[in-house]
Structure formats: structure tokens, C-alpha cells
Amino acid sequence: MAAPNLQAEKRIRQRYRRERRFKALCVGAILLSVLFLVFFFTDIIQRGYTAFYQAQIQVDVTYTERTVNLPPAAVDSEVRPFVSRGWLRQLPDHVEQDPGLMGQTVTRWVTADAPVGQYLKGKHSGLTEEQKATVDRLREAGRIELAFNSHFFTRGDSKMAEMAGIKSAVVGTILTLAVTMAVAFPIGVMSAVYLEEFATDNRFTRFIEVNINNLAAVPSILYGLLGLAIFINFMGVPRSSALAGGLTLALMTLPIIIITTRAALRAVPDSIREGAFGVGASRLQMVSHHVLPLSLPGILTGSIIGLAQAMGETAPLLLVGMMAFIPAAPEGVTDAATVLPAQVYTWASMPQRAFDELTAAGILVLLAVLLTLNATAVLLRKRFERRW
Amino acid sequence: MPQPNDNPGNSGGVAARSSLGGAELREGSDTVEGEDHRPQPAAAPGVTRAPEIAAGHDAEEPTHPTKVDVRGLNLWYGETQALFDVSLRIPEKDVTALIGPSGCGKSTFLRCINRMNDLIPSVAIQGQLLLDETDVYGPDVDVVQLRSRVGMVFQKPNPFPKSIYENIAYAPRIHGLAKKGAEMDELVETSLRKAGLWKEVSDRLSMPGTALSGGQQQRLCIARAIAVNPDVILMDEPASALDPVATATIEELIDELRSNYTIIIVTHNMQQAARVARYTAFFHLGEVIEYDDTDTIFTNPRQKRTEDYITGRFG
Amino acid sequence: MPQPNDNPGNSGGVAARSSLGGAELREGSDTVEGEDHRPQPAAAPGVTRAPEIAAGHDAEEPTHPTKVDVRGLNLWYGETQALFDVSLRIPEKDVTALIGPSGCGKSTFLRCINRMNDLIPSVAIQGQLLLDETDVYGPDVDVVQLRSRVGMVFQKPNPFPKSIYENIAYAPRIHGLAKKGAEMDELVETSLRKAGLWKEVSDRLSMPGTALSGGQQQRLCIARAIAVNPDVILMDEPASALDPVATATIEELIDELRSNYTIIIVTHNMQQAARVARYTAFFHLGEVIEYDDTDTIFTNPRQKRTEDYITGRFG
Amino acid sequence: AGTAEARDQIRIVGSSTVYPFASYVVEEFGATTQYPTPVIESTGSGGGLKLFCAGDGPDTPDITNASRPIKVSEYERCQDNGVQSISQAVIGSDGIVLANTADAQRFELTLEQITRAVAAEVPRNGKLVENPNKYWDDIDSSLPHNEILIYGPPTTSGTRDAFEELVMEAASEEMGYDGPYTKIRQDGAYVPAGENDNLIVQKLTRNEEALGIFGYSFLDQNRDRIQATPVNGVEPTTEAIAAGDYPIARSLYFYVKNGHAGKVPGLYEYVEMFLSERMIGDMGYLKDEGLIPLPAGRREEIRQAVLNKERLTRLEVKALNQ
Amino acid sequence: MSTGQVILSFLAGLLPLALLAYGLGRRRALAVAGGQDRALHSRPGFYGWYAVVLMAVPAVAMALLATLLDLLGLIDAPATLILAAALALAAGGLWAAERTIQPGLRARNIVEGAVRWLLITAASVSILTTLGILLSILFEAMRFFQMVSVWEFLTGTTWSPDTAFLGGAGRGGEGQAEAEFGSVPLFAGTFMITAIAMAVALPIGLLSAIFLSEYAPPRVRGAVKPALEVLAGIPTVVYGFFAAITVAPLVVDVATALGLDASYQNALTPGIVMGIMIIPFVSSLSDDVISAIPMSMREGSFALGATPSETIKHVLLPAALPGVVSAFILAISRALGETMIVVMAAGLRPNLTANPLESMTTVTVRIVDALTGDQEFSSPETLSAFGLGLVLFLVTLILNTVSLTIVRRFHEKYE
Ligand SMILES: Nc1ncnc2c1ncn2[C@@H]1O[C@H](COP(=O)(O)OP(=O)(O)OP(=O)(O)O)[C@@H](O)[C@H]1O
Ligand SMILES: Nc1ncnc2c1ncn2[C@@H]1O[C@H](COP(=O)(O)OP(=O)(O)OP(=O)(O)O)[C@@H](O)[C@H]1O
Ligand SMILES: [Mg+2]
Numbered sequence A: 001m002a003a004p005n006l007q008a009e010k011r012i013r014q015r016y017r018r019e020r021r022f023k024a025l026c027v028g029a030i031l032l033s034v035l036f037l038v039f040f041f042t043d044i045i046q047r048g049y050t051a052f053y054q055a056q057i058q059v060d061v062t063y064t065e066r067t068v069n070l071p072p073a074a075v076d077s078e079v080r081p082f083v084s085r086g087w088l089r090q091l092p093d094h095v096e097q098d099p100g101l102m103g104q105t106v107t108r109w110v111t112a113d114a115p116v117g118q119y120l121k122g123k124h125s126g127l128t129e130e131q132k133a134t135v136d137r138l139r140e141a142g143r144i145e146l147a148f149n150s151h152f153f154t155r156g157d158s159k160m161a162e163m164a165g166i167k168s169a170v171v172g173t174i175l176t177l178a179v180t181m182a183v184a185f186p187i188g189v190m191s192a193v194y195l196e197e198f199a200t201d202n203r204f205t206r207f208i209e210v211n212i213n214n215l216a217a218v219p220s221i222l223y224g225l226l227g228l229a230i231f232i233n234f235m236g237v238p239r240s241s242a243l244a245g246g247l248t249l250a251l252m253t254l255p256i257i258i259i260t261t262r263a264a265l266r267a268v269p270d271s272i273r274e275g276a277f278g279v280g281a282s283r284l285q286m287v288s289h290h291v292l293p294l295s296l297p298g299i300l301t302g303s304i305i306g307l308a309q310a311m312g313e314t315a316p317l318l319l320v321g322m323m324a325f326i327p328a329a330p331e332g333v334t335d336a337a338t339v340l341p342a343q344v345y346t347w348a349s350m351p352q353r354a355f356d357e358l359t360a361a362g363i364l365v366l367l368a369v370l371l372t373l374n375a376t377a378v379l380l381r382k383r384f385e386r387r388w
Numbered sequence B, C: 001m002p003q004p005n006d007n008p009g010n011s012g013g014v015a016a017r018s019s020l021g022g023a024e025l026r027e028g029s030d031t032v033e034g035e036d037h038r039p040q041p042a043a044a045p046g047v048t049r050a051p052e053i054a055a056g057h058d059a060e061e062p063t064h065p066t067k068v069d070v071r072g073l074n075l076w077y078g079e080t081q082a083l084f085d086v087s088l089r090i091p092e093k094d095v096t097a098l099i100g101p102s103g104c105g106k107s108t109f110l111r112c113i114n115r116m117n118d119l120i121p122s123v124a125i126q127g128q129l130l131l132d133e134t135d136v137y138g139p140d141v142d143v144v145q146l147r148s149r150v151g152m153v154f155q156k157p158n159p160f161p162k163s164i165y166e167n168i169a170y171a172p173r174i175h176g177l178a179k180k181g182a183e184m185d186e187l188v189e190t191s192l193r194k195a196g197l198w199k200e201v202s203d204r205l206s207m208p209g210t211a212l213s214g215g216q217q218q219r220l221c222i223a224r225a226i227a228v229n230p231d232v233i234l235m236d237e238p239a240s241a242l243d244p245v246a247t248a249t250i251e252e253l254i255d256e257l258r259s260n261y262t263i264i265i266v267t268h269n270m271q272q273a274a275r276v277a278r279y280t281a282f283f284h285l286g287e288v289i290e291y292d293d294t295d296t297i298f299t300n301p302r303q304k305r306t307e308d309y310i311t312g313r314f315g
Numbered sequence D: 001a002g003t004a005e006a007r008d009q010i011r012i013v014g015s016s017t018v019y020p021f022a023s024y025v026v027e028e029f030g031a032t033t034q035y036p037t038p039v040i041e042s043t044g045s046g047g048g049l050k051l052f053c054a055g056d057g058p059d060t061p062d063i064t065n066a067s068r069p070i071k072v073s074e075y076e077r078c079q080d081n082g083v084q085s086i087s088q089a090v091i092g093s094d095g096i097v098l099a100n101t102a103d104a105q106r107f108e109l110t111l112e113q114i115t116r117a118v119a120a121e122v123p124r125n126g127k128l129v130e131n132p133n134k135y136w137d138d139i140d141s142s143l144p145h146n147e148i149l150i151y152g153p154p155t156t157s158g159t160r161d162a163f164e165e166l167v168m169e170a171a172s173e174e175m176g177y178d179g180p181y182t183k184i185r186q187d188g189a190y191v192p193a194g195e196n197d198n199l200i201v202q203k204l205t206r207n208e209e210a211l212g213i214f215g216y217s218f219l220d221q222n223r224d225r226i227q228a229t230p231v232n233g234v235e236p237t238t239e240a241i242a243a244g245d246y247p248i249a250r251s252l253y254f255y256v257k258n259g260h261a262g263k264v265p266g267l268y269e270y271v272e273m274f275l276s277e278r279m280i281g282d283m284g285y286l287k288d289e290g291l292i293p294l295p296a297g298r299r300e301e302i303r304q305a306v307l308n309k310e311r312l313t314r315l316e317v318k319a320l321n322q
Numbered sequence E: 001m002s003t004g005q006v007i008l009s010f011l012a013g014l015l016p017l018a019l020l021a022y023g024l025g026r027r028r029a030l031a032v033a034g035g036q037d038r039a040l041h042s043r044p045g046f047y048g049w050y051a052v053v054l055m056a057v058p059a060v061a062m063a064l065l066a067t068l069l070d071l072l073g074l075i076d077a078p079a080t081l082i083l084a085a086a087l088a089l090a091a092g093g094l095w096a097a098e099r100t101i102q103p104g105l106r107a108r109n110i111v112e113g114a115v116r117w118l119l120i121t122a123a124s125v126s127i128l129t130t131l132g133i134l135l136s137i138l139f140e141a142m143r144f145f146q147m148v149s150v151w152e153f154l155t156g157t158t159w160s161p162d163t164a165f166l167g168g169a170g171r172g173g174e175g176q177a178e179a180e181f182g183s184v185p186l187f188a189g190t191f192m193i194t195a196i197a198m199a200v201a202l203p204i205g206l207l208s209a210i211f212l213s214e215y216a217p218p219r220v221r222g223a224v225k226p227a228l229e230v231l232a233g234i235p236t237v238v239y240g241f242f243a244a245i246t247v248a249p250l251v252v253d254v255a256t257a258l259g260l261d262a263s264y265q266n267a268l269t270p271g272i273v274m275g276i277m278i279i280p281f282v283s284s285l286s287d288d289v290i291s292a293i294p295m296s297m298r299e300g301s302f303a304l305g306a307t308p309s310e311t312i313k314h315v316l317l318p319a320a321l322p323g324v325v326s327a328f329i330l331a332i333s334r335a336l337g338e339t340m341i342v343v344m345a346a347g348l349r350p351n352l353t354a355n356p357l358e359s360m361t362t363v364t365v366r367i368v369d370a371l372t373g374d375q376e377f378s379s380p381e382t383l384s385a386f387g388l389g390l391v392l393f394l395v396t397l398i399l400n401t402v403s404l405t406i407v408r409r410f411h412e413k414y415e
């Protein structure tokens, strides 16, 4: 090729420099987001992982008439301040379940008071110097140790950090989301099918479309006001119940499901519709036999993402009373319930220091669930991705 | 390769259609003379402007009675008119080709016959389109039933993303033409045989239809259309997305089907029209310019525009 | 209708290319004889299989030196090979047409010349493709510069969603070919004049290019390509999306441009090839079956397959 | 409508200040009795009383907690909506403390100094002028030269109401304001900081000059990080607050619907547990949580009154709000 | 009976009835056709569904209507009565279906019509939701605007509700200053934080989208896209927690190092964190828009010898602009409505300032605060939540309408 002159040479070098700079900028933007994610996760994990361990203490428990009535008396006075009151409180239940215990002294590992754990983890505990010395001594003697915190997963909320867990919040979340999906999924899919497959482009349809887009942008807190006014005050749905929260979130999730379902339906090429019509399928048959099954992965993906968003939502639930203290897991959708983010929010405002790490641990669980949901959506999308 | 006379015909156990179009009419139907395959003159209701081609021209050998009788059809997409006063009589049990430059309204016209244009909201139609003397756009017509009588094959093969078996069995099932099990199996086999695909796929009926090659897919779509035993099959450039070999197969297949079905085929490829069709209509800018025996159209067109198009002066 | 000799030529004030390809070579270039426009025989490096057509056949009148010299080009899309050992010599300042049935690799070959295939990650290429004796796929070649020497016009007109003026000015600006203001205005005008669009749009240069009609859009795209003053213009079915009238205009335009640019045009329409091209290459299944003077190809092809295709036996 | 069914669970709403104490009792009640754990929700005192007074049906709460006495208007709403008989329980008091980070010099303030620091206007030469004080030593040269920066409760909080009443109103009488003055400055020296007192504590540890206003229990839990400010020379200790020596303390309440006795199982067992010595006594569990016990005699009195379902009268409500 | 039980018994009654109706309808159709199902207009199953439709539609409609009237207090019918009436109606419908089934009956068309109406009903839920939101705000907002003039609310620059509280407490005195409800500082704070968020989200989101759609190899794209989406999935409470505890001190430290004075509740912190949250929102919408630009645009530009970045800057971005703008506007409405991050990280101080390092508050924070606070419910401060909510609703409405208009107007420009 003929040699281009010098100026052109310079110019092209400059253009390539700009090209590299621009690309670097784009890569930088992505890296920034990724970096934030890494920073964020490291930070939360660092704050929260210690909550998965808790202190246990080995004590001799004496089961007598007296100790059943006054449980703290059941353990030695030296270790008494270090035993969780939440555990001592269960003493009468132990005897009830196993009457044979009466009159015996049993050596067992029991849950220690939260400050002991805090001290062992090197955090501020509020223990006196004297108590710290005792704990140190007991630890040397192998009578105090850090062990896996099973309470965190098997118990509901508690005022005692060592007894507090996420179970009732998890159950509440599941119930709430079940209601949300049971309501939002069918209505959302039906709306989308109507708009995409049945509706002609008239004023009513456009009005609905504008409406749906609008709803997707309405601040979630306003949905809370809606839930409070319509479901609780007007329809008499019990406050704080998974039903009230679920219905509120359902209305909030509805536009997301409609919008993603429409996209999934649109991705099915018209040639499929024409094929179906061409062999004499009715519209309903065309939709239910061909278009819906084909778009199902897309619909599910969208719904999972909607679900994940609903799951992280707190503000509207604040207003329908789901920021409640729920030690026992709800058993039905009308029972009082709380959800994970609300639990995190309430723990974050507890005065006891041990709740700091519980808050972070709660967040970790929440994130784990969200990541699982997201991963499911991604896998679903990958697995069923179809190039027409 | 399909053998031109290896025609399993209606021998299978397909539930025979009860009342529609007489299959026996083929022989001894020389009743209507000369006018049969010519465009309808101005007399038809709703027609205001007679096509220039209305003046008589004797075709050599009128054969079949009219299957589709179009009278003064006008069609608009919103504001723009796409078909102008189209009048045509399409005879039964033979192949009629529609040719013309891109955008002249061939597909639009074809899709009028099975009312596929109903799916486009902006379409407005005026005029008459009779199938076996019943107006397709009449108030009592059930589109779904109409489409089961008028099959359609599209430009791009569009098998359903289901198994080959399901592709064929789908329509008979929704129309209740065969019972699950042996009866349906037989219907599937017959249809695939008629479409000349049986040999190639008989051992893998559960494979997805989309995994076939383009030509096979197109034949699958033809088999799918045949399975409901329609009277008419519309084909919109069925071979334009295929390679030459597959195209040849499809053309052979059309040749086999001509004795049992009324076939209307749109094609861009004039050689193809010449090869497969007995009659050819030339469309231009939404009008039927000329409609006659294929031979006449290609060797001795009466209209200048037809000749210009045929000789590649435009298009 | 195209007037073969109504050629406005290079009269405009286009910023003249400085050093590239000798514009004066047109006259007195009878040095290379007979072989110029014929496919390259097996001798070229990297070629393992000589096309059948390598055997000599004397063209009537060799005119120009070789502009694009392709030697044993093979191309794969991932696993499937799309071009097999393509060898061609395309002469300077004339129109060469590539014809062949759908999917035979015409577009693929065309896109090799300006390395547009680089945009498809799965493409692998082997062989040599020389533009003015420099290998286009050589290590030193700058794609960006290459593409400014080899313009391209696509099947579907693709004006940028900008004003007509900006559509033309875009490429000269990024290449620094003209200064803002009067110089650029002049370049825009010249390019539009060459593309025969100036009269129609001179009073509405700020209108979006997308608001033009299809044929005007395509001419706008040609003007856009001309604006950087390329040596070669590649056209991939430039008229296939256009109506007959617009098609005629484009053909006229090509005829006007032939004296200044090396034009390679892909077309489906054999009449079009016959009308515009001096040389024609027939592709089939990724191979060049025959390459010769257009007249020879259409009236007296040496290969059976060429003849079959030309006469509409397939495709 | 009236489709709500009878409940077997006690429902409690109300003050966010009382919530930690009440939920402690709720938990204990659920864990150690045969009754289901009551549902308790933190709605704020106002929100709680609104729900509480909405009606007498089973779909309304049985108990509402409050960090202030019921207001006359609220009481009347209760009466209008058929909630005739309610009882009022005082469970103890809550100290409102001022504190700064333990790393910095300790403050000692008087009510007047605090008022001068937070009031929107201060009297100067017999007129009210916009508060000019930027540094503490603008108020009194004995105070450090620190910027005035106080994180405190927002307008919607009952704690703020109490602060205004107990600090500003109390001090303004003698300071030359015309009457009780409670308007807090909005120029950034006083930063309303939301309901999450943990965040205030966090902020104090980061900003050496800042003071925070919050409930006593947060001081108790964070003694490693923050130190309390003696007010009028009195340290906010349990004893001082209980004895009434520390000036910024308020009573905490709950109200119970007497009509729900017998309809909601365990209601009075819960009330009894809450008012028991085990909970609010001098050695009670709630003391560990930060509740300041009442004097023993007063506790007994209240216990009797509430368990006997003594009805709160309008006159009493009026008196409470004076 | 409780609501739940009524609904349960209703379903319990209707489901078996539906099964019965389907079976009867189908059988009846076959019977009238003499076992020759080809004689029927529709497939036998459609006659089954026809019977179900005739049975269920009147019954459900009646039950819904009666319940609604009951809830509105217009009638006072015991639930059991409604239930019984509905079931009776269902039986009547079933009988009618049995009577009308004929071979010529176009059952398919009727069933499809019914399905169509069902779908329309579902689609109408979104309208009801909007209506519900409006209604649930409007009445209380009107009460508020009776106490505070709309003009003062919209234009006042002081938000100082202190004394409104005292009025409620019965301690409002003569010497007290008037409560002021000028919402300008709240909206200013909201817009400031939104602006910061967008300043973070727009460039990062847009550049990320460009990278993903134009530069990234498929593998990288497949990994990075979901990672970005994780950002959008993190609950806002968590962001709030993170903003308040981790980011705020960082911002203050940086500001101090730069010699600036920053509040711990500065607007910058929630703005930045919210911006990060919105990145995937901007990037995925922009990615869609950019990817939707036909390949022919890129080819056109590359064929002229443009580099990728030139193609992006001069051809793709201008073409994508309307879409990007509308994505951006949608993102703004998200930021405006975001609550938990600001509740936890922004201050509560109504502050009209242009300095993002000062603390300020937002509309949503005030709403949450007012509704969960300790105020008496009928006090203007609590009711102000509804006034604010109404304005916020209208603002998002306007933004969204603008965005839709942009999309509609510039849609498919390159088609
Ligand atoms: N859905 C539609 N809406 C509006 N106009 C349309 C629509 N479909 C086709 N047209 C227009 O109607 C005219 C006829 O189109 P039609 O598709 O029938 O042509 P055709 O002869 O089949 O062309 P081709 O050979 O390219 O398929 C064209 O101008 C086309 O642009
Ligand atoms: N991006 C791609 N990836 C994989 N295969 C491709 C790609 N583009 C084209 N092909 C295949 O390469 C072969 C040649 O295609 P090409 O587009 O060059 O044909 P063509 O002659 O231009 O056909 P047409 O006339 O239809 O444009 C075809 O089989 C085609 O399917
Ligand atoms: Mg067509």
C-alpha cells in the first residue's frame, strides 16, 4: 500500500489513542462497579461472620423443685452470670419433657450470655475485669468455648442476642413471598398476555400501558400507604400479617412481572404464531399451546427477579406493620409475621452490642438468598436461551 | 428422492372431511368453458374498475371448476392501499402461481384467502372472496374452521419447536381429527409420506422439528398443513430460503400434491413459476396485470408490463 | 433509463487523493494480457486445489490492471467452510458482478475485501487477498485505513440517523479529509452530486437521512462512501430492497461511477448483472465456478452449472 | 364488615421507646407461659394510640405503649369509638441522656446552657434574637471551644417532645423568654438524627465535638465508646434517675383495654407479668435493659390499680397533660 | 365466619362445581351430537368449559359485588347469605348451560370470549392499583391541605413542624411560633440526593452498557452482566446500613482530608450509594437500547473506516439517545422514591442548601418518619406525609409520562 503522508500518520495515531482511552474508560466503569461489589461483600462478611459462632459454657445443672421455680439457682453461682437467661428460662420445659431429670444434676454445655461471646470474640462486652478473669479461667479449663451458633438458624427473634435467630423472619419472608407470587404471577402473566396477544392498539390498551409503566416508577413507600388504606383499613386484612404484606408487595411486583412477561412474549417470533394460526388454531390455543410454553423461561426469569426485588423491599412493609417482634414463626398467612429486611432493620436499632454482628449476619443470609435467586434466573436464562 | 408417481394419496386412515369440496369432481368437470381461470370482469359487485385483462383470451384447455373466486378485492394497510380491485378465479386441484416484483401485493393477496390478514389490525378489506361459493369474509364464517380448510406454508420454514411427531399431530388434535394412539400415528405417517419426508425422519419422530435442515423443515411444514386435510394450500415463496437441492425437492413435492389440493404459490423466481404452475397471475403495484396459462404468460404475454417483467427489464 | 455515455466523471472539486493508485494508468495499460480478469491458477501460495475454470479462455479485450487479486482464499464460519479456494483477479476501474444462488458465499467474499468479516468473531481466513499488491490481511495493514480506501454499500440502505449533511460529512471528518466550513460543504456537495442526489436534497441538507425514500437513502449511502474518495466500492445487492424505478436510478449511477472507481457488485438479479457489469463471477456453494466477461457468462458459459443457473434450472 | 375473628393472641402496638422493654416481656411471656407470644409492633406512641382508640373490636390492639401520657383528644377518640374503659400503667422511667465520645473531654452542662445551645432564639437585652451561639464557649467561657453540634431526635419523636418539655420549657421560665419556649434551631447546630440511636452513637465516636441525645439504654450498652454529660451536676445513673435527681427523665406507660379482659386469653397474665417485680422491680430484668424502676410504693399502687381495671377518667387525662 | 373461611368455603364449593360442570357440559355435548364429535362446532372440551363459564361467572360476579357493597357499608349481608346466594346462582348457571348446549353452539367462541374478559380484568388491576394509591393518599392529603395552604406548602422554604406537635400535646401557647410546612427544602434535598445519585449512575451505567454491548467478549459479558444485576438486588435496607456505617465516615474523612467540613449525614453518602444501586438499572436499559440498534448502523460506520469508539460516539450514542434519556428519567423516578437508604443515611434536617456535604432530608424520609413517629395521627405533621406523598406521586407521574413520550416520539428512528 502506498505510504500515507506524515500528517495522516499522526492523525491515525491520535485516533487510536482516543480509541484506547475510551475503551479504558468503559472498562474502568465496569471495574468500579465490580470493585464496589467486592468491597461491599468483604465489609459485610467481615462484620457478620462472627455471628455464626457463639459462646457455650459447661455447667452442672441441678433439677429440683426449687430450681424449676427459680431456674438461675440451678447452676453454680460462679458461672450463673455467664449463662444465658434465655436458656435458664427453658429449664421447666426440660423437666416437663423428661420428668426423669428431677432430682438429678447433669453436666451439660449450655448457651452462654451474649457478652461472654462478645468478650471471646474480642469485642466490647461490658463485662467487669473480674468477670473477664473468670471467663478466661473457665476457658483455660475448657469449660467455655465458641461453637457453631445454631440458634441463629433455628430460633426466631429474641431480645437476648444469644437466643436470637432468623427463623421466624425466614418463614415470614417465605409466606409473604408466596402470597405475593400467588397474586402477582397469574395476574401479571394474564395482563401481559392480554396486552401482547389479545389487545388491539386502542385507547384503553394505551391507558393500561401508561399505567403499568407508571406503577413501575411509583415510590414503594406509596404502596405501603395503599396497603394500609385498602387491605388493612378497608378490607380488614390483619395487620402485620404475611397476607397484608404479600398483597402489598404483589401490587408492587405486578408491573415488573407484566413488563418482563411482555418482553418474553415478544421474543417469540411471529412465525410461530402464524404457523399456529395457519393450521387453524384459535387465538387462545395459539397462546396456550405455543407462545406461553415457549416464553415460560423468560417469564420465570422475570418473575424471579421481581421476587428478589420484592424480597428486599422494606419501606412499604413498615407501614403495614411488619416491623414487629416475632419470636415464633408464623403458621399461616394471617399470623403476625416479619420479613428478613425488617428483621435486619430492627436489629440494627437494638442497643445491645451483640446485635451488631447479628445485623450483619442477617444481611449475609439475605444476600445469600438473593444471590441464589439471581443465579437461578441467570441459569434459567442461559439454559433456555433461544436464538430464533 | 420423491418419485413423481409414488403418491400415497388418501390411502391412509385420515378421518375424511365430511362435507367440504368434492374430491371426485376432478374427472368430468369440463362443464365450465374458457372463462374458468380468467380474472373476473367488471360485473362483480363492489368492483368499480375492470382490469385491462378482462378482455377474453382463450386458454387451451379449461380443466377444473373454480375453487377460489375473487371479485373486486381492495385492501388497505391503514391509509395506503395495497390491493386494487383484484379479481381472479382460481381453479380447483391445480397449481396457480402469483408472480410480480417485490412489494406488489402477492403475499398480501395470498393471506387474504385464509384471512391471515385479520391479524394485522390496520387492514381494511373490501370486495368478495368466495371459497366454494361461500364468502370467506361473510359474517357466519368461523376463521378457525376456514384456516383448517386452507392450509398455509410460509416463506421461512416455521416448524413449532416441538418434536416432529407433535408438529404434525398438533393440528389434527385441536381439530379432533384423530384419536390419540394408533389413529394419530397413522395420520402422522400418512402426512409425512405425502410430504415426502417419511423416509428421512421415520426413525426419529421425537427429534425436535427445528433440528431438521431447512428443506426438511419446509417439507415438515407442508406435512403439517396436509395433516388437517385442507382443500387449499397457500405457499408464500416456500423455497426462497432454501438451497437449490432443497428447492428441487419442494418443487417435486408440489407436483405430487397438485392432483389432490388446490395450490396457490407465490414466487419471486420466474423459472420456478414456469416449472410448477399451470396458471400464473402477474401482480404489479397491487393490481393483477395479467392472469393466464403459465405458458402464455411466459411466452406470449399480452401486456407490455408483463413482458418487461418476464424479460428482466425491471424487478 | 441508463445512458451508457452520459458520464459526468470527476468534474467536482473533491479533495484529490494524494498518492494512492495511479488514476493515469487507465490509458496505456495493455501490458498484462489475457490473464487479467481470469481466476488465478493453482500456482498461488496457500492454494491447494485449482478451480476447474483455471484453464485459459481468451477474453476479448483486456483493459485495466488488476486492482484486487485474490489467491486461494478459504473462509470458515466456526466449523463450516463458506469459501473454498477462491481465486480471482478484479480489474481496476470497472464493474465486476458476483452472482450465484442464495448462500453461495457472495456476501462473504465481498466482505473479505474490506475485512468486514473481522467483526464476526468466529471467522477464520486463509489465503491471500491483495489490494494494489498489498495483502489486505498482512500484519501491517491498518483496518481503519483499509476501509477508507474500500467503500461499501449494503443491501438495505443504512443511513445514519443524522442529517443528510452529517451522513456525508461524518467519515471525512473522522479521517480529517476536510476542514469544517466551506471545505466540508464543498465536499458534501461534490459527493452528493456524484451520487446524483444533489438536486433532490440540496435545499434540505439538515433533514434526517432516514426521512428519504429507499432509493434516495441508497444513493445517500453511495455518496457517503464516495466522500472519503475510495479506490474500490463494494456493493452487496444495493438495489434488492428497492422498487424498479429506484433500481434503475442506482444502475445509472453505477454506470457513471465506473470510470472512476473499481466497483464490485453482488446481485441476485441476473438481468441486473448483465446490465451493469463488465465481468461476472458465478459462485456456487462457496466456490467460483466461472469468471469471465459478462457477455460470455450469459451467452456462452463454459460450465454446465453456470448454464443451469443462468437458464433458471435452479436457484 | 366485622369479619375479624376472635383472637387468641394479644396484640400490642405503640411507642418505640417502650418497645424494647415490652418486647422483652412479650418474649418472656411467650417462653414461660402456656399462652402464645403476643404480637408487638413499634408504631410510635401516636400511631399506637390511633390504632388503639380506633374501636373496641377484636381487630383492634389490646394494649398500646406510650412514652407520653395519652392526650385528651386521643382519650376522647377512644370514648367516641366505644373504648370506654382503659387503664393506664406507668412502668418506669427513661432517662434522656446527653453524651459525647469517650475520647474527648467530658462536658458538664446545665439546663440553661443546653437551652442556649439548641433554642432557635435566645433572649438578649429583653428581646428574642436568633441564636448566635456557634461554639460552646459563646454560651459560657468555662465550656470548651467546641462547635455546637448536637444529634438529637426528630420532630416526630416522643423523645424530642420530652426533651423540649424537660429541658427547654423548664429552663426557659427563668431565662427571659416570655413563656415556655421550645423551638429548636434549624441552622445545623442541632441535627435531627432519626430513630436509630445506634447510628447516633456511631456518629459520636467519629466526631469528637458532637453531642448526642438518646435513651439511657444506649448509654448503658456503649460505655466503652461514649460518656454521659452530667446535667445540673447530676450524672445520669439509674439511681439518680429513679430518685428524680437527674432532671431529664420521663415516665413510660402502657394502656390496656379493660373490655378485652376475658376475651383475649392471657391478657391480664401479661399485664401482671409486665408489672411484676421480676420485670420492673429494683432487680428486675428490664433494669438491665435500661429501664429506670419507679419507687417500690408507686409500683405497688399502679399494679393494684391496673389489675383492678381502674378506669382512666377524663379528668385524670387532663391533669396528666398539664 | 371469618373472611378467610368464607373465601375457603366459596372456593370449596366452586371447585367441585366447576369439575362437575366441565364433565356434564362435555357429556351433554357428546350426547346431543350422538357421539359423533365431528358434528359439533367446537371440540367437546370447549362445551365443558362453556358450562364452567356459565356456572362460575355469575356466581363470582355476584359474590364480588356483594362483598364490595358490604365493605362499603351499603348493604349489611352476612357472609353466609352471600355464600349461599352465590352457590345457588352457580347451580342456576350450570342448569342453563345444560339447556343451551347444541351441536351448533359456538362453545369455543364463547369460552374464548370469556377468557378474553378474564384477561381484560387482570389487566385492569393495574388501573385499580393506581386508583387505589391515589385514593389512599388523596383523602388524608385533603385534610392536610385544609390545615396548610397548598401554596404555602409548595413554595414555603421553611419546614418547621415543631409547634404543630405542641398544639396536639395541648401545650401550644400564645407565644409559640406558627408551625411552618414549606416543602421546598424537602424537595430540594430529594433532588440534590437524586442528582448526586444520577451523577454516579449515569456515566458508570452508560459506560458499562457500552462496554457490555460493544467491547466485551461474550464470556466476559455473560459474567459481568449478572454481577452488575446483583447490585440492583441488594435490599435497600442493606445499602442504608452500609451507607450509614461504612460510607458516611469515609466521605467525612475524605472531605476532612481535603479541608472541607462534612456532616456525618451529608447528602453525598446516600447519593453515592443510591447511585451505585441504580447503576444496573441504567446499564441494563441502556444496554438494551444500544443492542437494539441494528447491526447495519455499525457496519455502515466501520465500512467508512471509523474506529469502534468513533462509531459509538458519533453513530450509536446519538441513535440510542432517546432510549437512554428515557432510561435515565426512569432511573430518576427510582431515586426520587428510594426510601430506606435515605432513612438510614440521610439526615432529618430540612435544609435548603447547595452544599452536598451538609445534611439534608428527603420527602420519603419525612413520610416514613411522620407515619412511624409518635405524633398524634390527626396532627398536621403526620398528615403532611400524605401531602408529600401526593406531590411525589404526581412528580413521578410527570417524569414517567415525559419518558414515555420521548420513547414514543423517537421510537424506531432508524427503521
Ligand atoms: N403489515 C403491513 N403494514 C403495512 N403495510 C404493509 C404490511 N405488509 C405489507 N405492506 C405493504 O403492502 C405492500 C404489498 O406487500 P406484500 O408483502 O404483499 O408484497 P409482496 O408482493 O409479497 O412482496 P415480496 O415479494 O417482497 O414478499 C407493500 O408495499 C408493503 O410495504
Ligand atoms: N455470520 C455467519 N455465521 C455463520 N455462518 C454464516 C454467517 N454469515 C453467513 N454464513 C453462512 O455462510 C454461507 C454463505 O453466506 P453468504 O451470506 O455469503 O451468502 P450469499 O451468497 O451472500 O447469499 P444471499 O444471496 O442470500 O445473500 C451461508 O451458508 C451462510 O449460512
Ligand atoms: Mg411477500
Ligand SMILES: [Mg+2]
Residues within 6 Å of the ligand: C106, C107, C108, C236
Ligand atoms: Mg448476501
Ligand SMILES: O=P([O-])([O-])[O-]
Residues within 6 Å of the ligand: D014, D015, D016, D017, D018, D043, D044, D045, D046, D066, D067, D068, D157, D158, D159, E373, E374
Ligand atoms: O416511639 P416513642 O417512644 O418515641 O413515642
